[in-house]
Amino acid sequence: MSVRHALLALLSEGPKYGLQLRHEFEARTGEVWPLNVGQVYTTLQRLERDGLVESDNAVEEGPQKGFRITADGEEELAAWLRTPPDLSSPPRDELVIKVLVASRLPGVDVHEVVQAHRRYLVQLMQEWTRLKEYAADRDLSFALVVDAELFRLDSLVRWLDAADGRIKRAAVEPVAPARPGLPKIPRKVEVRP
Amino acid sequence: MTVLELRQTSKTYGAGPTEVPALRHVDLSVDEGELVAVMGPSGSGKSTLLTIAGSLEEPTSGEVLVCGRALSGMSRNERSRLRRRVIGYVFQDFNLLAGLTAVENVSLPVELDGTSIKAARDLGMRALDELGLADRATRFPDELSGGERQRVAIARAVVGDRQLLLADEPSGALDSNNGDAVMRLIRSACQRGVAGVVVTHDAQLASWADRVVFLRDGRIVDQTLPPAGPESLLAPSGNP
Ligand SMILES: Nc1ncnc2c1ncn2[C@@H]1O[C@H](COP(=O)(O)OP(=O)(O)OP(=O)(O)O)[C@@H](O)[C@H]1O
Ligand SMILES: [Mg+2]
Numbered sequence: 129m130s131v132r133h134a135l136l137a138l139l140s141e142g143p144k145y146g147l148q149l150r151h152e153f154e155a156r157t158g159e160v161w162p163l164n165v166g167q168v169y170t171t172l173q174r175l176e177r178d179g180l181v182e183s184d185n186a187v188e189e190g191p192q193k194g195f196r197i198t199a200d201g202e203e204e205l206a207a208w209l210r211t212p213p214d215l216s217s218p219p220r221d222e223l224v225i226k227v228l229v230a231s232r233l234p235g236v237d238v239h240e241v242v243q244a245h246r247r248y249l250v251q252l253m254q255e256w257t258r259l260k261e262y263a264a265d266r267d268l269s270f271a272l273v274v275d276a277e278l279f280r281l282d283s284l285v286r287w288l289d290a291a292d293g294r295i296k297r298a299a300v301e302p303v304a305p306a307r308p309g310l311p312k313i314p315r316k317v318e319v320r321p
Numbered sequence: 322m323t324v325l326e327l328r329q330t331s332k333t334y335g336a337g338p339t340e341v342p343a344l345r346h347v348d349l350s351v352d353e354g355e356l357v358a359v360m361g362p363s364g365s366g367k368s369t370l371l372t373i374a375g376s377l378e379e380p381t382s383g384e385v386l387v388c389g390r391a392l393s394g395m396s397r398n399e400r401s402r403l404r405r406r407v408i409g410y411v412f413q414d415f416n417l418l419a420g421l422t423a424v425e426n427v428s429l430p431v432e433l434d435g436t437s438i439k440a441a442r443d444l445g446m447r448a449l450d451e452l453g454l455a456d457r458a459t460r461f462p463d464e465l466s467g468g469e470r471q472r473v474a475i476a477r478a479v480v481g482d483r484q485l486l487l488a489d490e491p492s493g494a495l496d497s498n499n500g501d502a503v504m505r506l507i508r509s510a511c512q513r514g515v516a517g518v519v520v521t522h523d524a525q526l527a528s529w530a531d532r533v534v535f536l537r538d539g540r541i542v543d544q545t546l547p548p549a550g551p552e553s554l555l556a557p558s559g560n561p
Contacts, residue, residue: 243535243543250360251545253528261505278525285524293362 131171136197136205139181143196146172156269180204223284227291238295246288253281323389324485324516325374326350330383332369332539343369345539346383353484356508356517358527361536367520368413368489370536374518375410375487376400387485405434409478409515411488415470417462417477423469424449424458427477434481448476452506468499475503479510486510486517492526504529 131153138144138152150168172195175181180201184194197205223245230241260274332344344366351357359367372378373385376392385392387403395403404410417426428445432438449458452472462470471493478486488507492500504519504526511517519530527533534544 239537243537247533247535247543247545250524250527250533253524254530254533254545257525257528261508278528282524289362289522 130208131167132175133205133208135168135171135175136180136201136208139195139197140202140205143194145192145194147192149195175201224287227288231291231295239292242288242292242295246285249281249285249288253278253285256281322353323350324353324387325518326384326386327370327374328384328386330370330373330380330385332366332373332378333381343539344373344380347539347541349534349541351485351516351518353516354511354514355532356511356519356530358530358533359518359520359536360522360524360527360533362522365536366539367536369539371410371487371489371518371520374485375408376404377410402434405430406481407484409480409483409486411471411474411478411486411491413489413493413520415462415474415493417470417473419462422459422461423454423465423473423476426462426473427480430477431481436481444480445476448480449473452476467493468495468502471495471499471503472506475506479506479515483510484515486515488517488519490521491519492521492523497525500526 134153134156135149138149138156144152146169149172153168172181172183176183176195178200179198181195181197183196226245227238227242230236230238256274256278260271260278263270263274327347327349330344330347330349331342334341334343347366347370349357349370359370361367369378373380374387376385376387379393387407392400392403417423418429421429424442424445427448428438428441431444432441436444446455446458449455452475454469454472454476457465457469457473462473465473471491475488475491478488486507491507492503495503500523507517507519508529517530519526521527532545532547534541536542
């Protein structure tokens with residue numbers, strides 16, 4: 129997550145002190161992403177250099193220094209919120225690579241490999257679900273972050289299920305080895321925003 | 322206390338060349354208050370396991386015990402009494418009776434069990450009320466949304482004092498908010514001491530369970546380990 133834009137968002141609610149910004153940042157992201165103090169202050173300095181925030185010049189650097197957002201800052205924040213993050217290139221997913229390798233290695237039971245990963249993911253999901261029930265009513269941000277994590281892990285489990293089925297079918301009716309001229313996996317997909 | 326126990330339970334459908342071994346030597350026990358989820362691909366035997374646990378079908382071999390009593394040693398009557406009093410069953414396709422209203426559907430098992438119509442209705446209303454469906458009580462199943470039908474089916478499965486709740490894909494095609502609501506209901510039944518078994522291919526639903534067992538080709542091939550504390554996820558290191 130962009131610390132820069134998170135700080136702008138907090139300042140768009142009104143002027144705040146450095147220390148206060150750090151506490152609020154942590155609270156709003158459900159305390160899932162801890163942030164170090166240094167990061168807050170360096171980011172604030174850069175935002176000020178770029179004219180996106182202003183500070184009370186009277187006070188020296190430190191937790192008591194107050195900041196407020198500028199008109200340019202507001203504009204930057206609005207543009208950032210509407211810009212989709214770059215998801216066009218498939219991530220190098222270690223899980224996917226492990227299953228790909230297992231599916232080609234002789235003497236490896238790929239279904240057992242898949243199951244080991246599936247169990248681990250479901251166990252993680254059990255922990256997140258317990259956390260969700262324990263804290264969801266109290267904190268919207270936290271609940272949203274936990275949901276996102278559950279959906280991410282769920283998509284991996286679903287991919288494992290699909291892979292499992294595909295590999296099982298391929299064992300019955302083997303797929304031809306890769307031929308030259310087959311479409312390559314796209315490195316990047318272009319989509320107009 | 323162990324509420325449900327399957328010992329080396331197998332089920333084969335058909336015979337000869339058309340024989341389908343749907344369940345093979347399954348051992349499973351579920352304690353009072355415990356919620357177990359069963360996951361596995363389509364055709365792996367999940368529904369078969371549940372129908373056998375619910376005494377709706379007999380195993381080809383092996384033994385099923387409910388509250389310590391072997392089903393094979395019970396008379397037909399005893400078994401149907403068990404299905405009315407002890408076991409609540411949520412079917413994969415809800416199975417509500419189209420000619421009965423929501424509250425009639427819910428109170429039917431209690432009524433069949435000899436409770437007066439009035440007392441059964443009261444119990445039915447209370448169960449519906451707990452699921453936020455009091456104002457839907459007099460509607461027929463085809464006048465309810467999919468999510469509401471599902472909740473009525475769950476109300477019917479928990480009405481009275483059941484000890485074993487068996488649910489087959491209880492969220493069907495519901496969205497994730499409704500899926501969570503359904504699992505919350507099942508969880509709260511378990512917190513009252515009911516033993517629950519939920520069959521699902523949905524990992525988000527399964528993650529509500531205390532334990533998840535994985536079926537493949539009729540066998541239990543794996544299960545999750547007992548939970549770590551919730552704090553472990555918030556530790557900075559993340560992955561173990
Ligand atoms: N009454 C029956 N007669 C013959 N075969 C059956 C019968 N019921 C189930 N089977 C077979 O037994 C196997 C297990 O079926 P089961 O319904 O238990 O699967 P499942 O895991 O619940 O699948 P799904 O996720 O699709 O509901 C399948 O191969 C199925 O075709
Ligand atoms: Mg089924």
